Amino acid sequence: MPPEDDRRLVALYDAHAPSLWRYVVHLTGDPSGADDIVQETLLRAWRSPRILEQAPESTRSWMFTVARNLVIDEARSARRRHEIGMAELPDPGRSDGTDALFEGLLIEEALAGLDMEHRAVIVHAYYGGCSVAEVARRVGIPEGTVKSRLHYGLRALRLALQEKGVTR
Template sequence: MPPEDDSRLAALYDAHAPSVWRYVVHLTGDPAGADDIVQETLLRAWRSPRILAQEPASTRSWMFTVARNLVIDDVRSARRRHEIGVADVPERGQEDLTDALFESLLVEEALAALDYEHRAVIVHAYYGGCSIAEVARRLAIPEGTVKSRLHYGLKALRLAMQEKGVTR
């Protein structure tokens, strides 16, 4: 390295290293790690001839950006996450489906309490995902009748659920 590069690198260090170090400590909370990041940032500046050719004051934002990217890379690295390899993959925990089972049994019992016409419209519309027109076509009834049966069927279903102790 020519002597002028040495002086520019020294000037770069004197002008920016303390502020970059404080910035990295602020980001990471790790003074020892900040030393490494500042050293790597200065190394990258030294390897980049265009950075050394600029005035030290104009490289400040470049150094902060490089330091920030190095912190991000370090946080994302496997070394930082302390990953430990294992021979067998652990079993996945399963969600407790007991409440969902009881809720489905309550809904099934409440639906069974409805008359056939109301139950058929509700099952096609909500469980079958059909539109009013599709329900009307499948059950061979007018769309207005589907809407009416849905309204009164849901009202009856709500009442049946309340009788079973489900409140909302």
């Protein structure tokens, strides 16, 4: 930069920086942020040689416009919105049990649609936690019949659930 431009830039700073700084502080309420914006405004003036050659009134107007635009850009930036990184993700919360309640109701309706023999072995085996031998003893039928009723009962239960919109 030629010495003449240096003198113009120093004169520009001396003439406009204090009032520009007060203007930015008025807009933002942040004195340290105002320093950055005034510095960036002067840097942009330095990068635009035509600004240094304009009349002082035009230069002042241009600088205040640039400063206002920088304040607006800063206000819109993510840094200004105080986005904070987190070491851990927040707790996703707990299920309120609504899904489990609806699934239970669907299964209950599907079980109600089965005949009594199939429903009895399924309830004893899956909800009672009984083995095939225990189901046979409780219901009073042979183990082979329990296995057969479980097979056909589960097949009918799956079809009933599919008809209700449950898929798998």
